[in-house]
Amino acid sequence: MKPDYDFKGIEQKWQEIWETQRVHEAVDFGVKPKFFGLIEFPYPSGSGLHMGHLRAFTSLEIVSRKRRLEGYNVLFPIGFDAFGLPTENYAMQTGRHPRSVTDDNIKTFTSQLKALGYSFDYSRVVDTTDKDYYKWTQWIFVQLFKKGLAYKSTAYVNYCEKCKVILANEESQGGVCDRCGSDVIQKEKDVWFLKIRDYAESLLDGLEGLDYLPRIKTEQINWIGKSEGAEIDFAVKGGKPGQKLRVFTTRADTLFGVTFMVVAPEHPIIAENAGFISNLRQLEDYRAETRKKNEFERAHVNKDKTGVKIQGLTAVNPINGLEIPIFIADYVTPDYGTGAVMAVPAHDTRDYEFAKKFDLPIVEVIAGGDISREAYTDIQNGVMVNSGFLNGLSVKEAGKAVVGKLTADGIGCKKINYNMKDWAFNRQRYWGEPIPIIYCPKCGAVPVPEADLPVVLPPLDRYRQSETGESPLAGVSDFVNCKCPVCGADAKRETDTMPQWAGSSWYYLRYIDPKNPNALADYEKLKYFGPVDWYNGGMEHVTRHLIYSRFWNQFLYDIGVVPFREPYKKRTAQGLILGEDGAKMSKSLGNVVSPDSLVRDFGADVIRLYTMFIGDYESSIPWSNAGIIGCRRFIERVYNLLDIADLSQDSISQKREGAVNRLIKKVSEDIECLKFNTAIAAMMTFLNEVTSENAITKGELRILLLLLYPFAPHISEEINELLGYSTILAKSDYPKYDPSKLTDAEIELPVQINGRLKGTVRVAAEASLDEVKAAVRANPALSALLSGNAVKKEIYVPKKILNLII
RNA sequence: GCCGAGGUGGCGGAAUGGCAGACGCAAAGGACUUAAAAUCCUUCGGGGGCAACCCCGUACCGGUUCGAGUCCGGUCCCCGGCACCA
Numbered sequence: 003m004k005p006d007y008d009f010k011g012i013e014q015k016w017q018e019i020w021e022t023q024r025v026h027e028a029v030d031f032g033v034k035p036k037f038f039g040l041i042e043f044p045y046p047s048g049s050g051l052h053m054g055h056l057r058a059f060t061s062l063e064i065v066s067r068k069r070r071l072e073g074y075n076v077l078f079p080i081g082f083d084a085f086g087l088p089t090e091n092y093a094m095q096t097g098r099h100p101r102s103v104t105d106d107n108i109k110t111f112t113s114q115l116k117a118l119g120y121s122f123d124y125s126r127v128v129d130t131t132d133k134d135y136y137k138w139t140q141w142i143f144v145q146l147f148k149k150g151l152a153y154k155s156t157a158y159v160n161y162c163e164k165c166k167v168i169l170a171n172e173e174s175q176g177g178v179c180d181r182c183g184s185d186v187i188q189k190e191k192d193v194w195f196l197k198i199r200d201y202a203e204s205l206l207d208g209l210e211g212l213d214y215l216p217r218i219k220t221e222q223i224n225w226i227g228k229s230e231g232a233e234i235d236f237a238v239k240g241g242k243p244g245q246k247l248r249v250f251t252t253r254a255d256t257l258f259g260v261t262f263m264v265v266a267p268e269h270p271i272i273a274e275n276a277g278f279i280s281n282l283r284q285l286e287d288y289r290a291e292t293r294k295k296n297e298f299e300r301a302h303v304n305k306d307k308t309g310v311k312i313q314g315l316t317a318v319n320p321i322n323g324l325e326i327p328i329f330i331a332d333y334v335t336p337d338y339g340t341g342a343v344m345a346v347p348a349h350d351t352r353d354y355e356f357a358k359k360f361d362l363p364i365v366e367v368i369a370g371g372d373i374s375r376e377a378y379t380d381i382q383n384g385v386m387v388n389s390g391f392l393n394g395l396s397v398k399e400a401g402k403a404v405v406g407k408l409t410a411d412g413i414g415c416k417k418i419n420y421n422m423k424d425w426a427f428n429r430q431r432y433w434g435e436p437i438p439i440i441y442c443p444k445c446g447a448v449p450v451p452e453a454d455l456p457v458v459l460p461p462l463d464r465y466r467q468s469e470t471g472e473s474p475l476a477g478v479s480d481f482v483n484c485k486c487p488v489c490g491a492d493a494k495r496e497t498d499t500m501p502q503w504a505g506s507s508w509y510y511l512r513y514i515d516p517k518n519p520n521a522l523a524d525y526e527k528l529k530y531f532g533p534v535d536w537y538n539g540g541m542e543h544v545t546r547h548l549i550y551s552r553f554w555n556q557f558l559y560d561i562g563v564v565p566f567r568e569p570y571k572k573r574t575a576q577g578l579i580l581g582e583d584g585a586k587m588s589k590s591l592g593n594v595v596s597p598d599s600l601v602r603d604f605g606a607d608v609i610r611l612y613t614m615f616i617g618d619y620e621s622s623i624p625w626s627n628a629g630i631i632g633c634r635r636f637i638e639r640v641y642n643l644l645d646i647a648d649l650s651q652d653s654i655s656q657k658r659e660g661a662v663n664r665l666i667k668k669v670s671e672d673i674e675c676l677k678f679n680t681a682i683a684a685m686m687t688f689l690n691e692v693t694s695e696n697a698i699t700k701g702e703l704r705i706l707l708l709l710l711y712p713f714a715p716h717i718s719e720e721i722n723e724l725l726g727y728s729t730i731l732a733k734s735d736y737p738k739y740d741p742s743k744l745t746d747a748e749i750e751l752p753v754q755i756n757g758r759l760k761g762t763v764r765v766a767a768e769a770s771l772d773e774v775k776a777a778v779r780a781n782p783a784l785s786a787l788l789s790g791n792a793v794k795k796e797i798y799v800p801k802k803i804l805n806l807i808i
Numbered sequence: 809g810c811c812g813a814g815g816u817g818g819c820g821g822a823a824u825g826g827c828a829g830a831c832g833c834a835a836a837g838g839a840c841u842u843a844a845a846a847u848c849c850u851u852c853g854g855g856g857g858c859a860a861c862c863c864c865g866u867a868c869c870g871g872u873u874c875g876a877g878u879c880c881g882g883u884c885c886c887c888g889g890c891a892c893c894a
Contacts, residue, residue: 216812217811217812217813217888217889220811220812220889221811221812221889221890223811224810224811224812224889224890225889225890227890227893229893229894231894249894250893250894251894252893252894253894264894307892331892332892333892333894334892334893334894335892335893335894338893338894339893339894340894342894343893343894344894345894346894350894351809351892352892352894353894355892419893419894421890421891421893541888541889542888542889544889545889545890577888578888612832615820615831615832616820616821616832617820617821618820618821620813621813621814621821621887622887622888623820623821624819624820626819626820626833628819628820628833628834629819629820629832629833629834630833631832631833632831632832632833633832635832635847636831636832679820679821679822679831679832680821680822680823680830680831682831682832683821683822683830683831683832684830684831685831686830686831686832687830687831690831750827751827752826752827753827754826754827754874754875756874756875757873757874757875758875759826759827761827762827783860783861795874796874797826797874797875799826802826803826803827803875805826805874805875806874807874
């Protein structure tokens with residue numbers, strides 16, 4: 003007799019055995035083929051693991067365990083993305099140092115992960131807030147700086163005048179300060195940027211060979227936002243001599259239809275020609291209004307077109323010499339294209355609205371629409387009109403002709419633009435990697451010499467920004483004051499820190515060589531383990547995080563530090579787990595389900611299994627406690643198979659050959675394409691079959707255990723041991739199926755008459771049409787339906803269907 | 809507005825163009841029990857019929873096909889992402 007199912011004891015026992023035997027540690031330069039499985043490392047928040055982590059981690063946990071049985075040297079690491087706002091805010095409220103808060107949280111996370119039996123290689127844990135780690139984050143920044151890919155410029159940041167702090171976007175949602183509720187304004191600030199735009203084309207190209215889910219590729223392509231068009235110079239009258247206004251357009255074909263110009267309120271043409279403009283005050287007022295709006299409002303709330311005409315300046319259309327007015331309007335943004343557009347109201351919806359509002363002329367240059375009602379924007383159809391030498395051409399031909407002429411005249415050229423903005427890279431926060439730059443009055447911004455890295459975060463009494471919005475580090479004079487590494491003069495350190503995206507942009511590399519003091523990772527080890535074979539995470543990270551880290555990897559490849567250009571061969575994404583009420587799980591809604599209590603009540607195996615069984619892996623799904631019991635029953639019933647198993651039979655019984663082979667195929671293939679729910683369902687079906695027949699051989703049971711092992715490893719190991727096997731499953735081989743034994747000799751073939759199902763006949767799987775027809779005649783019900791009717795047509799798809807048309 | 813993914817029982821969900829609803833939950837009935845829990849058995853999309861069986865059914869309208877949840881055209885609705893991108 004076997005003991006009762008004591009999941010607590012069993013799970014602890016096997017976790018210890020695996021740890022002692024070190025079965026989950028990856029071997030540097032191992033002889034087996036390597037597999038690098040990566041999950042997005044968690045932010046160690048104070049509330050511990052949540053259900054989303056379980057769903058995200060369990061999938062690749064299953065794949066990783068399967069790969070080990072398949073003979074791979076598996077690197078399945080874990081770490082912590084521990085810099086960030088919540089910890090800093092918590093530290094501010096409680097007076098505790100973020101370091102000790104982080105350490106505690108990491109401890110909690112680690113024990114939770116271990117209790118779930120995840121087979122991470124805990125000997126390679128990475129913590130982005132460890133100075134031995136962020137030394138290399140800083141080192142990468144220095145390399146970017148040296149290659150001219152990090153630069154300083156001004157930009158607008160969210161600022162609360164009452165709290166006197168700069169706010170992150172998530173702290174200023176809806177244009178209101180998170181802390182005090184007052185309005186957030188846009189304040190001009192020095193900002194560090196990384197030139198990710200220089201890598202736009204490369205990031206686009208690189209996608210081609212990658213095995214990312216199609217929707218993930220699409221999101222990245224949209225995010226990069228490549229558009230091909232032309233830049234055109236318009237001469238400006240009334241301003242400085244030789245003043246020009248350069249625009250970007252994708253519709254050079256419509257140049258004859260330009261009736262006015264619009265520039266962003268921030269456009270430099272205003273300051274540069276201030277002396278020639280008569281309504282400067284009015285323009286500045288409008289600009290000030292614009293600045294009050296954050297990006298959200300500018301894009302969403304302000305659907306109504308507004309703007310102000312620049313009095314004193316006009317532009318000249320280079321194609322027809324027409325003199326046209328110039329406006330400023332906030333629908334034109336300063337950081338896309340040239341911050342100036344040529345307005346073609348007849349063929350652009352926004353320009354159309356603006357022209358209507360300001361009563362500007364609308365000139366049709368493409369026939370086919372009704373411009374008295376709306377802008378005509380179809381570029382596929384339509385013929386050029388009112389366009390001089392372009393008349394009669396198609397839109398495409400006209401575009402080419404215009405760009406050709408402008409290029410010849412030296413006032414325009416082809417141009418590609420990207421929607422993706424450069425990466426704003428500094429934060430006025432304490433709990434982040436200090437940006438390793440020193441400002442020297444003589445030498446300017448100088449990178450900290452590599453030998454002096456890391457620039458360590460000093461201890462602090464208070465974590466608040468200064469009244470001017472400077473980082474808390476600005477108040478630490480020992481930190482700020484230093485010598486210029488170039489000339490030795492008195493200098494000051496940069497006091498801003500990096501965004502949370504920094505540490506997570508290269509962590510997968512550090513897993514390969516986590517303790518290396520001389521390089522971010524050894525080149526040969528990178529060659530062996532890299533790139534990541536399979537990366538799984540949330541859809542919310544497939545643009546920013548995934549693009550940022552691809553950018554860094556491509557850069558590190560370009561400077562010869564990393565031996566592969568693309569970091570992730572394959573990327574998948576799980577759906578959200580919602581609260582039982584169908585809303586996003588959140589503390590404020592009180593619908594959060596804690597993995598801790600579930601593991602306590604049901605055990606890790608049941609929870610892991612249920613998390614994968616609950617539904618389609620890629621869809622959002624409401625959590626339901628009610629369903630867990632089904633997985634608990636399943637596991638107990640598998641355990642109870644010990645009572646009926648025929649221990650004398652190591653082989654697979656003749657009658658079960660088809661079922662066992664199909665099961666192996668189904669489970670192993672479903673795991674590879676994220677269909678965990680149907681893999682589990684197949685095992686349940688198999689279990690139902692053997693229990694209803696009350697028979698299973700020892701050999702059949704072991705195969706079931708090997709298939710179940712990646713999902714529910716503890717109980718599988720336990721049953722395997724009770725069966726008397728001396729090799730633990732963790733060191734066993736994954737079962738293979740025999741393709742020739744997938745179908746049973748006899749099948750139930752559905753029979754349709756006139757396309758409607760009328761019954762089934764039992765025939766050999768490879769039966770001929772004549773044999774099937776004989777079986778139909780032998781079936782009383784079917785032959786009765788056919789009697790007296792001539793069969794006009796017979797459709798027979800072997801193993802699928804017989805359809806008789808009468 | 810654009811891009812993407814969807815719409816199937818009371819619920820979560822299955823279904824290379826070939827028996828719609830696998831598997832699980834919930835529910836109902838029964839067995840066991842002094843009783844309950846657990847477990848086991850049965851039923852479980854809707855309608856009709858004493859019954860064998862018949863009819864309807866995968867958001868809606870139409871099409872292709874021997875055969876459509878699946879393919880094509882159109883409509884509606886939900887979800888995710890991006891958004892005045894010139």
